Amino acid sequence: MRKKAGVVVLSSDDEDDKPSLSSNRSYAKSKSKPLFTCTNPRPAKKPRLSGSRTRSHFCKESSNVNENGVSFEDFDDLLNGFKVSAGSGRIGTNELWVDKYKPCSVEELAVHKKKVEEIKTWFEKRLRTKDDSSNHVLVITGPAGVGKSATIHVIASHLGARLYEWNTPTPTIWQEHVHNCNSGVRYTSKLDEFENFIDRIRKYGLITPSFTGESRSSIILVIDDLPVTNGRTAFERLQNCLLLLVRSVRIPTAIVVTECEKVDSGDYTPRSFEELQSSLVNAGACKVAFNPITNNSIKKTLLRICRQEQCSLTAEQIDLLAKASGGDIRHAITSLQLVCMNFDRMLNLPSSNSSSNFSKEKADELSASGSGFSMQFGRDETLSLFHALGKFLHNKRETENVTGMDQDAFCVLGKFSRLPFKMDAPEMVLCQAHGQARPVADFLHENVLEFIGEEAMDDASAVASYLGDADLLFASFRGILTRYNEAENVLQSAAASVAVRGVLFGNSQPLPSRWHAIRRPKLWQVEQSAMRNKIELVKNRVAYNGSSLSDVSVIATELAPALKWLGYRSSRGLESRDVSMQGNETEDDSLASLDDEECEISDDDEIEDW
Amino acid sequence: MLWVDKYRPKTLDQVIVHQDIALNLKKLVTEQDCPHLLFYGSSGSGKKTLIMALLRQVFGPGAEKVKVENRTWKIDAGSRTIDLELTTLSSANHVELSPSDVGFQDRYIVQEIIKEMAKNRPIDTKGKRGYKVLVLNEVDKLSREAQHSLRRTMEKYSTSCRLILCCNSSSKVIEAIRSRCLNVRINAPTEEQIVKVLEFIGKKEGLQLPSGFAARIAEKSNRSLRRAILSFETCRVQQYPFTSNQAIPPMDWEEYVSEIASDIMKEQSPKRLFQVRGKLYELLTNCIPPEIVLKRLLYELLKRLDAELKHEICHWAAYYEHRMRLGQKAIFHLEAFVAKFMSIYKGFLITTFG
Numbered sequence: 010m011r012k013k014a015g016v017v018v019l020s021s022d023d024e025d026d027k028p029s030l031s032s033n034r035s036y037a038k039s040k041s042k043p044l045f046t047c048t049n050p051r052p053a054k055k056p057r058l059s060g061s062r063t064r065s066h067f068c069k070e071s072s073n074v075n076e077n078g079v080s081f082e083d084f085d086d087l088l089n090g091f092k093v094s095a096g097s098g099r100i101g102t103n104e105l106w107v108d109k110y111k112p113c114s115v116e117e118l119a120v121h122k123k124k125v126e127e128i129k130t131w132f133e134k135r136l137r138t139k140d141d142s143s144n145h146v147l148v149i150t151g152p153a154g155v156g157k158s159a160t161i162h163v164i165a166s167h168l169g170a171r172l173y174e175w176n177t178p179t180p181t182i183w184q185e186h187v188h189n190c191n192s193g194v195r196y197t198s199k200l201d202e203f204e205n206f207i208d209r210i211r212k213y214g215l216i217t218p219s220f221t222g223e224s225r226s227s228i229i230l231v232i233d234d235l236p237v238t239n240g241r242t243a244f245e246r247l248q249n250c251l252l253l254l255v256r257s258v259r260i261p262t263a264i265v266v267t268e269c270e271k272v273d274s275g276d277y278t279p280r281s282f283e284e285l286q287s288s289l290v291n292a293g294a295c296k297v298a299f300n301p302i303t304n305n306s307i308k309k310t311l312l313r314i315c316r317q318e319q320c321s322l323t324a325e326q327i328d329l330l331a332k333a334s335g336g337d338i339r340h341a342i343t344s345l346q347l348v349c350m351n352f353d354r355m356l357n358l359p360s361s362n363s364s365s366n367f368s369k370e371k372a373d374e375l376s377a378s379g380s381g382f383s384m385q386f387g388r389d390e391t392l393s394l395f396h397a398l399g400k401f402l403h404n405k406r407e408t409e410n411v412t413g414m415d416q417d418a419f420c421v422l423g424k425f426s427r428l429p430f431k432m433d434a435p436e437m438v439l440c441q442a443h444g445q446a447r448p449v450a451d452f453l454h455e456n457v458l459e460f461i462g463e464e465a466m467d468d469a470s471a472v473a474s475y476l477g478d479a480d481l482l483f484a485s486f487r488g489i490l491t492r493y494n495e496a497e498n499v500l501q502s503a504a505a506s507v508a509v510r511g512v513l514f515g516n517s518q519p520l521p522s523r524w525h526a527i528r529r530p531k532l533w534q535v536e537q538s539a540m541r542n543k544i545e546l547v548k549n550r551v552a553y554n555g556s557s558l559s560d561v562s563v564i565a566t567e568l569a570p571a572l573k574w575l576g577y578r579s580s581r582g583l584e585s586r587d588v589s590m591q592g593n594e595t596e597d598d599s600l601a602s603l604d605d606e607e608c609e610i611s612d613d614d615e616i617e618d619w
Numbered sequence: 620m621l622w623v624d625k626y627r628p629k630t631l632d633q634v635i636v637h638q639d640i641a642l643n644l645k646k647l648v649t650e651q652d653c654p655h656l657l658f659y660g661s662s663g664s665g666k667k668t669l670i671m672a673l674l675r676q677v678f679g680p681g682a683e684k685v686k687v688e689n690r691t692w693k694i695d696a697g698s699r700t701i702d703l704e705l706t707t708l709s710s711a712n713h714v715e716l717s718p719s720d721v722g723f724q725d726r727y728i729v730q731e732i733i734k735e736m737a738k739n740r741p742i743d744t745k746g747k748r749g750y751k752v753l754v755l756n757e758v759d760k761l762s763r764e765a766q767h768s769l770r771r772t773m774e775k776y777s778t779s780c781r782l783i784l785c786c787n788s789s790s791k792v793i794e795a796i797r798s799r800c801l802n803v804r805i806n807a808p809t810e811e812q813i814v815k816v817l818e819f820i821g822k823k824e825g826l827q828l829p830s831g832f833a834a835r836i837a838e839k840s841n842r843s844l845r846r847a848i849l850s851f852e853t854c855r856v857q858q859y860p861f862t863s864n865q866a867i868p869p870m871d872w873e874e875y876v877s878e879i880a881s882d883i884m885k886e887q888s889p890k891r892l893f894q895v896r897g898k899l900y901e902l903l904t905n906c907i908p909p910e911i912v913l914k915r916l917l918y919e920l921l922k923r924l925d926a927e928l929k930h931e932i933c934h935w936a937a938y939y940e941h942r943m944r945l946g947q948k949a950i951f952h953l954e955a956f957v958a959k960f961m962s963i964y965k966g967f968l969i970t971t972f973g
Contacts, residue, residue, distance in 0.1 A: 454951060458896075461889045469889045470962035473955035477942055484947035532950060535900045543906050547706060547720055548689075560717070560757055563662060563845070565906040570870040571621075571849035575856050 106346040107339050110314050112156070112163050119306040119338050120156045120299065127297060129164050135261035136170060136227060144293040146255045150266045150286060151299025154337030157265050158233055160299075170227040175206060175234070200243055203236045204250050211257045230262040244281050248288060255292040264289070301336020304328075310338060311345050320349040397442035398452050398527055401509050402460045404519035405431040427514060435509040436502070446505035448530075450479050453512050455530040461516050468516050475511020479504045622852045623845055626820050629683070631672045635816055636665050636808045636844065644669065644803075648677050655773065655782045657758070657797060659789040660805030663843025666785050669805065670754060673783075677752070678712040685710045694727040703728060713752040719760035726765035729755075733772045736780050751780045758784040759791035770795045813837035813847045820848065826855065829863035839867050872907050873915060880919035887961035887968075892954065899953050909949030913940050913956060920960065928967055935959045 112118045118125055131147055149157045165172045181189070186196055197205075210230065235251075238244040254262065266282055290296045308331045315322055322330075322345075330348065334341035406428040432438060439449065454476050461469050482504035546564050559568065628634045634641040647653060656673075658666040674682040685708050694701045703724055708715040714736065718725040736751050761769070770793070773782060784800060786792060808816070817833040836854070840847035853868050854861065879898050882891065902912050917936040921929055936956060943952035 451948075454954075458889045458893045463888050463890065466887050466889065466892075466958070466962045466965045469892055470955070470958035473892075473951070473958035477939070477946065477951045477955040480946040480948050480951040481942055484945060531897075531900060532948065535904050535950075538904050539906055542904060546906060559667075560662075561720075561906060562908040562911065565908070566870065566872065566911060567663075567843075567846055567849055568621075570872065571853055573871065574853040574868055575621075 105343070106314060106318075107342050110310075110317075110342065112159050113166075115163055115167055117310075118156060118160060118163055119302050119310045120160050121303070121306075124297065124299060125160060125164070128160060129167070131295060131297075132164055132168055132170070132229065132261055136168060136229075144255065144295065145258050145261050146289070146294040147261070147263045148266060148286060148289050148294045148296045149263055149299065150268055150296065152268050152301055152336065154334075154339035155299045155302050156338060157267070157299055158231075161229070161231055161263050161265070165229050168227070170229045173228060173230045175203070175230075175232045199236045200238065200246060204246065207250050207254050210260075211253060228260050230258070230260050231265065232262065233265045235264075235266065238281075244285075248285055251285065251289060252292050255289055255294045264294070302338050303336070304331045307331040307334060307336070307338055307341045311341060314342065314345060315349075318349060322348065394442045394449070394452075395527060397438050398449070398456070400432050400438055401435065401453065401512055402456055402525070402527070404460065404513055404516050406519065407431055424517075427517065430513070435513060436506050439502075439505055439509060446501040446508075447483060449505050450476060450483070450508040451530040451532055452527065453508055455532065456525075456527050457512050457516070459525055460520055462518055462520055465516075465518060468518070472512055472515035475515055476508055479508035479511065482507060621849070622820055622824075623848045626816075626823065626848070627668050628672060629675060631669075631676050634665075634669070634672060635819060636812050637669065637805060640803065640805065641669060641672065644673050645676055647801075648673065653677065653781055655777070655784070655800040657784045657786070657789065657792065657800035657802045658805055659759075659786050659792075659802065661807045661843070662787060663840075663845035663847075664805045664807045665844060666805045669803075670783055670785060674710075674713055674752060674754075678710070682710050682712060685715075692728065692731050694731055701727060713754060715754035715756070717756040718765065719757045725761050726768045729761070729765050729769045730772055733769075733776055733780065736776075750778070752783055753780055754783045754785065756785050757787075758796075759786035759788050763793070766793045766796055770799065773799055807842040808844050810834065810837040810842065813840060813842070813844055816844060817847060817851055820851065824855075827860055829861050831863050832861050832865065835863075836867055872902055872905065872912075875902060876912060876915045877919045880916060880923065883920065883957060883961060884923050884964070887965040892958055892961060895957050896950065896954055899950060899957075903950065909943060909953055910940060913943065913953060916953075916956075924964075925967070928963065931963060932960060935963075 115125055115129070128147065128149070135145055149161070151157050162172065180199065181196065189196060236247060238247050251264065266286060268282065286296060308327055311322075311327045311330060315327070326348070327345075330341055330344050334344060407430075408428070433441075442449075457472055457476075458469060461472065482500050543561055546561055546569070631641040631645045658670060660666055671682075688707050688709065690705060690707055692703045692705065694703060701724060703721050705716055705718070705721055705728060714732070716728070716732070718728040718732075721728055733753060736753060755769075758766075758769075769782075773796070782800070784792070784796070789797060789802065789804075814833045814837050817836060818828060821828045821833070833851075836847050836850050840850060850867050854865060857868060858865055875898065879895055882895055882898070885891075899912065903909060913936060917933065920932060924932065939952045939956040939959070942955075943949050946952055
């Protein structure tokens with residue numbers, strides 16, 4: 010069933026390994042061991058790596074016992090792993106289906122045939138010909154759960170190659186670190202370890218004494234799970250290290266990069282990963298991008314599993330599951346397991362997608378909307394703040410009122426009625442974008458005027474007024490923040506809702522969409538420079554007015570202008586303050602730490618048409 | 620030194636504008652213990668001058684020897700300590716500060732500083748324990764919480780210190796504080812009074828004042844004495860000898876607002892609104908208080924407006940001004956007012972002229 014071709018397992022291995030395991034308990038020793046594993050059995054003389062107590066190790070162990078050539082993600086419990094491995098793989102009910110139904114052959118992969126073929130030929134070429142001129146690195150990118158690692162594993166076993174993996178070491182927890190410090194073990198960061206690993210690979214290849222009788226051609230190095238980098242410098246180290254690898258490695262190497270979704274906009278990672286990819290490609294690596302798995306493939310896989318598990322789900326339900334997974338097959342399978350587990354208790358799956366006012370070509374969007382509300386197992390879709398703002402500002406609506414007039418619907422006056430949205434409820438969009446309420450309002454305020462027709466002054470006025478309402482709500486609980494956290498939250502959401510709906514409603518004749526850049530609110534910058542100027546004024550107020558403190562407003566409105574006229578202390582005049590404001594603009598970006606994320610978004614993203 | 624400071628009356632006897640109040644205050648402090656005082660009145664009416672003169676009356680010339688300090692107060696607020704920096708002006712007998720400078724943390728200042736003052740009470744010459752005076756500016760800008768804590772500390776430490784509060788509008792000071800203070804209303808000086816002061820300064824400076832010139836300055840000053848004296852001085856720098864029809868230089872921001880007003884009158888469109896927003900930002904950057912901007916803008920707009928719209932526009936200005944006070948970000952409301960005006964005015968133009 011799951012026996013892999015091309016994997017030779019020595020049955021003595023288990024026995025060999027176990028003693029080594031126990032004999033290598035000494036912490037210090039195992040710390041300094043090389044950190045890559047070979048999933049094939051190895052002679053016991055080679056000391057085991059990565060701390061004999063770690064779970065991954067046990068899993069490796071179990072997979073060895075299981076005679077699996079492929080190393081799996083080790084998320085099943087350690088004991089379980091052993092038990093299951095003892096019996097025959099498929100019967101154990103405790104196993105996660107994701108592991109149980111791991112693809113064993115190229116045919117079982119849900120990944121698109123072409124992609125698989127592409128990777129296969131790439132590896133074949135590298136393995137067959139000893140051509141040192143071509144590069145040896147393949148970068149595989151794609152969102153989580155689209156079968157990147159699985160593809161490599163399957164292809165490797167198909168080609169009869171062994172996989173050498175970089176295993177990210179278990180993170181050192183603080184107590185452990187303290188303990189290690191006391192016992193004299195030097196801490197090496199995971200990035201350091203990775204660098205060492207790469208360095209070794211580059212210099213010596215994978216020459217280990219254990220290679221007996223196997224040709225060098227059948228080794229594939231896999232770097233799944235890049236070390237986490239925090240901050241620019243660390244990232245640059247990682248990048249350089251990988252670049253060196255790309256340039257000098259002689260064995261076929263696959264680097265698997267999981268794309269974080271761009272929407273986690275606060276995060277620095279997505280950008281840096283893009284940068285990393287492009288630099289690797291520039292250095293000569295070959296890049297294959299995986300797309301989310303298509304609905305049909307997921308459905309096919311799910312159906313297969315259903316058949317084997319003998320659970321009867323309707324085609325409709327499977328369809329729904331597939332849609333809800335958003336192209337993430339791992340997620341889909343797990344969901345399926347959940348559904349089957351409490352199948353009797355499950356109420357019939359809501360056939361939520363009855364909302365008819367979605368047009369056909371928006372089917373994918375529809376699936377996203379369905380997943381958010383109606384099912385417990387959907388993958389929550391996320392939107393970038395930017396995307397959400399685009400939706401609000403462009404204010405796309407149906408061309409006619411499709412839903413028609415129900416009897417119980419409100420009758421609204423013509424001037425208050427609007428066509429239905431071409432999107433989800435604004436609150437939901439907001440929620441998906443996890444935008445903070447205040448910045449959302451600020452962004453809308455900054456940008457909305459450009460989306461209002463030149464003649465529609467009334468609309469502009471309505472929108473401005475609604476934004477004012479939102480501002481009122483934002484301000485309501487100022488000062489007593491700590492005690493009324495709950496109320497604060499409700500207010501914030503309400504305010505955001507008012508702002509968004511105000512913008513949507515107020516703009517009664519949305520312009521046909523055209524290209525617009527969404528700007529970062531100038532308001533933030535203005536607030537900052539106003540604050541600075543105020544501090545400046547307050548500092549100098551004694552200079553204005555010898556023996557008494559004057560109000561800031563008095564200084565700003567009367568004393569400072571007068572002094573400017575009088576010509577002395579000219580540096581305090583309005584002009585010079587303007588200049589200081591201009592001068593500050595450049596440093597603003599670095600200063601505005603809390604706004605940085607937003608500013609990053611707005612600086613170079615633009616929306617055209619959604 | 621500016622004329623505003625140079626000719627500021629030093630004692631209660633020298634006061635020109637509010638002689639009656641000055642006299643009463645003098646009587647008050649010479650005859651008996653001084654109660655807490657709350658001075659209120661519009662800007663430039665002479666509150667501060669009176670307070671300083673009063674302090675001098677109580678403590679003698681020592682009250683004028685002030686030192687400026689940038690003090691940091693460490694405040695223990697339960698789980699954390701807050702550092703607050705505030706400029707104070709203090710002499711041996713009094714401390715002056717504007718607690719509203721620290722924003723919403725003003726309540727800590729109010730409590731902390733009064734406590735501290737109560738700790739070290741000065742002893743006067745007769746060996747009797749004297750009291751210190753705490754002058755608080757801009758009390759109307761204090762947050763509610765701060766005002767409430769002020770009320771409590773006022774009672775607790777009333778033996779050791781006196782408070783002199785100063786604000787523009789007593790309506791924004793809570794009842795409890797108002798009732799604990801002797802309220803002193805300082806009216807804005809009349810134009811005649813302003814003319815008198817200007818003439819007094821002119822005489823001291825040895826200037827020839829053409830007839831009607833001082834009156835014109837007074838008229839332009841919006842009944843603010845400070846404003847009048849400042850304009851007077853700028854006129855002096857600009858052109859001397861004076862001519863009676865000499866232009867009185869307006870404040871730069873006022874010119875700017877008037878420019879905004881004409882922008883608004885010229886075109887009503889979202890695009891123009893956007894431009895106006897930019898100009899409003901400019902004003903706000905320079906710390907011109909948004910209320911004053913709105914007021915001035917209304918004034919400028921009304922000057923150019925048809926009579927039948929004036930009422931409606933005033934209504935909306937008041938509406939948005941109120942919301943601005945309640946709200947957080949002034950620009951939202953300023954802009955909403957401008958947008959409303961544009962919308963109304965555009966409708967008006969269309970109905971009148973087709």
